[in-house]
Amino acid sequence: MPDNNLAERLLRGIAVTRKNFLFLGSDAGGERAAVTYTIAETAKLNGLNAEAYITTVLDRLAKGHLASKIEDLLPWTLSPKAQAVTVR
Secondary structure, eight states, rough: OOOOOOHHHHHHHHHHHHGGGGGGSSSSHHHHHHHHHHHHHHHHTTTOHHHHHHHHHHHHHTTTGGGGGGGGGGGTTSSSGGOOOOOO
């Protein structure tokens, strides 16, 4: 008999996060959190460490990454080896 245990485990983080959205303070805060979680999950789906990926992207943006080359920072473009920032 097939089951959906894998799907339920994958959605568990989203369900826990949904409760936390109550405490974000505003609709804009909720939207920002949703974008952040979407980026993190997309990084995971592409085989990247989500925290290291977000740290790397923010670091590169802070150092003046060109807006015309923003596609270089997408999770399916950025290789795991390109994540030069160490996560503490």
